[in-house]
Amino acid sequence: MNKAEILEKLSDFRENDIPWREGRLWSYVYYLDKETEEIGKLAYMEYLTENGIDATAFSSLQKMENEVIHFCREILRGDEQVVGTLTTGGTESILLAVKTARDRAKAMNPAQTEFEMILPETVHAAFYKAAHYFGVKAITVKVDDDSLKATAALIEPHINKNTILIAASAMSYAYGVVDEIKSIGQIALRHNVLFHVDGCIGAFILATSREGGYEIEDFDFTIPGVTSISMDLHKYAYCPKGASVLLFKNDEIRKFQLFVCNEWTGYTFANTGILSSKTGGPVAAAWAVTNFIGRKKYSKIAVKTLEVAQTIRKKLEAHPDIKMITDPKYSLLSFTTPNLNIYALSDELKSRKWYAGLQFKHRHIPANIHLTVAGHHFNNYEVFITDLFDAIEKVKKENLPLIEMDLSQLKPEDVPAILKNLGVGDELPANLATVNQLLEKLPKEISKELLIGFMQGLYK
Numbered sequence: 108m109n110k111a112e113i114l115e116k117l118s119d120f121r122e123n124d125i126p127w128r129e130g131r132l133w134s135y136v137y138y139l140d141k142e143t144e145e146i147g148k149l150a151y152m153e154y155l156t157e158n159g160i161d162a163t164a165f166s167s168l169q170k171m172e173n174e175v176i177h178f179c180r181e182i183l184r185g186d187e188q189v190v191g192t193l194t195t196g197g198t199e200s201i202l203l204a205v206k207t208a209r210d211r212a213k214a215m216n217p218a219q220t221e222f223e224m225i226l227p228e229t230v231h232a233a234f235y236k237a238a239h240y241f242g243v244k245a246i247t248v249k250v251d252d253d254s255l256k257a258t259a260a261l262i263e264p265h266i267n268k269n270t271i272l273i274a275a276s277a278m279s280y281a282y283g284v285v286d287e288i289k290s291i292g293q294i295a296l297r298h299n300v301l302f303h304v305d306g307c308i309g310a311f312i313l314a315t316s317r318e319g320g321y322e323i324e325d326f327d328f329t330i331p332g333v334t335s336i337s338m339d340l341h342k343y344a345y346c347p348k349g350a351s352v353l354l355f356k357n358d359e360i361r362k363f364q365l366f367v368c369n370e371w372t373g374y375t376f377a378n379t380g381i382l383s384s385k386t387g388g389p390v391a392a393a394w395a396v397t398n399f400i401g402r403k404k405y406s407k408i409a410v411k412t413l414e415v416a417q418t419i420r421k422k423l424e425a426h427p428d429i430k431m432i433t434d435p436k437y438s439l440l441s442f443t444t445p446n447l448n449i450y451a452l453s454d455e456l457k458s459r460k461w462y463a464g465l466q467f468k469h470r471h472i473p474a475n476i477h478l479t480v481a482g483h484h485f486n487n488y489e490v491f492i493t494d495l496f497d498a499i500e501k502v503k504k505e506n507l508p509l510i511e512m513d514l515s516q517l518k519p520e521d522v523p524a525i526l527k528n529l530g531v532g533d534e535l536p537a538n539l540a541t542v543n544q545l546l547e548k549l550p551k552e553i554s555k556e557l558l559i560g561f562m563q564g565l566y567k
C-alpha cells in the first residue's frame with residue numbers, strides 16, 4: 108500500500124468508533140480543543156523514538172519527567188520530600204503503589220509471608236489486578252450505605268499484622284465521591300500502615316478546581332497519614348494517553364518501587380516503572396501540555412467542568428424517571444431509572460450514538476449509567492439531555508420486561524445453551540440489554556469465564 112492508501116485505510120478503520128470529538132463518549136477520552144490536541148501530538152511525535160529505558164542516555168526525558176513531577180507535587184501540596192514517577196497510566200501507578208507496599212513490608216519483616224491490602228468496594232479494578240499480579244490478598248470492605256464513601260470505621264476492624272496498605276479514592280470512578288481521607292489517614296498512622304489515595308481520575312480536577320475557588324474535600328499530601336497518591340495526566344490534565352504520576356511522601360518509601368537487575372549479562376538494568384523500553388512521547392507530551400495550559404487556565408477549565416457537570420445533574424434530577432446514585436458533587440455522575448429498564452435505555456442511547464457506561468447493580472445500589480463530564484461536553488450536553496429524555500420516553504413505551512430469573516445457582520455447563528438462545532456468538536448482538544442482565548445475575552466465577560471466552564473470540 109502507498110502512503111495515501113494507508114492513511115485512508117486508517118481513517119476507514121474508525122467507521123464504527125464513537126465520535127468522541129463531538130462529545131458522544133462519556134468516559135475513556137478527555138478532549139479540550141484542537142490547539143491542545145495539536146501541542147500534545149507535536150511533542151509526542153518529537154520524542155516518539157526516544158527510549159525511556161535509560162535516563163543516562165536520554166537526559167531530556169529525565170529532565171522533563173522531573174519537571175512534570177514537581178508540577179504535580181505542587182498541585183497536590185506536597186513538600187520537597189515528595190518524590191514520584193511518570194508512569195504509563197493509572198493502572199501502572201496503582202500496580203506500583205501495591206508492589207512498593209509489598210516489597211517494603213518484606214524488607215521490614217523478612218518473616219512476613221502473607222500480605223493483605225484493604226480495599227473499599229468502590230476502588231478501581233486496577234487494585235485487584237495488582238493483588239492478582241503481586242500475590243497480595245485483597246480484603247474488600249463495604250463503603251457507607253448512604254454516602255458510598257469509604258470510612259475509617261468500616262476499614263479499621265480489618266487491619267491486622269498482614270496489612271501492608273489501605274487504599275481509598277478521591278474520587279471513586281463509579282459514584283464520583285471522595286472517601287473520608289482525613290479519618291482514614293488517622294487510622295493508617297495509628298496502625299503504621301501505608302495509605303494510598305487513588306486520585307487517578309479525581310486528583311487533578313479536584314486540586315485545580317480548588318485553586319479556582321471551588322470548595323472540595325481534603326485528600327492530598329497535607330493530610331497526615333497519606334503516603335502515596337496516583338494522579339493521571341491523561342485524564343483531566345488533557346495530556347495524550349500514557350501519562351500518570353505516582354507520588355510518594357518520601358524516597359524512603361519510593362525506594363521499594365524501583366527495580367534493578369545485575370544478575371544478567373547485558374546492560375545495567377534499572378527501571379522506575381513496569382516497562383523497560385518505552386516511547387518518550389507521553390513524557391514530552393505531558394511536559395508540553397501542562398506547560399501550555401498552565402495552572403491558571405487549568406483551574407478555570409476545572410471549575411467550568413464542575414459547573415457543567417452540576418448543571419447536568421440538576422437537569423437530570425428534575426426528570427421524574429431519573430434518580431442520582433448518592434450525592435455526586437463534582438464531575439462524575441451516575442444515575443438510575445427506578446421505574447424503567449435501564450439496560451434497554453443504555454442500548455437506546457447507543458443506537459443514538461451516545462456511549463454512556465452501564466454499571467451493574469451492586470448490593471443495594473441499582474444498575475446505573477455513568478457520565479464522566481469533561482471538556483468535550485461543554486458544548487453538547489444539552490443535546491445529550493434532550494436525546495436522553497427522548498430515549499426514556501421510547502423505552503417507556505416499549506416497556507421491555509426485566510429478566511427476573513434467579514441465575515445464582517447456574518452451572519458452567521448450562522451457559523453455552525443460554526448464550527445460544529440469546530443469539531450471542533463470536534459477536535455481541537447490537538441489543539445488549541439481555542446480555543447485560545445475564546452478566547449481572549450470573550455467579551461471578553461464571554461471568555468471568557464468559558468474559559474471558561468473549562475476549563478470546565475478539566482477538567483471533
Ligand SMILES: Cc1ncc(COP(=O)(O)O)c(C=O)c1O
Nearest residue numbers: 196197198231279280305307308
Ligand atoms: C479512580 C481510577 N483509578 C484508576 C484508573 C485506571 O486508569 P487507567 O485506565 O489510566 O489505567 C481509573 C480509570 O478510569 C480510575 O477512574
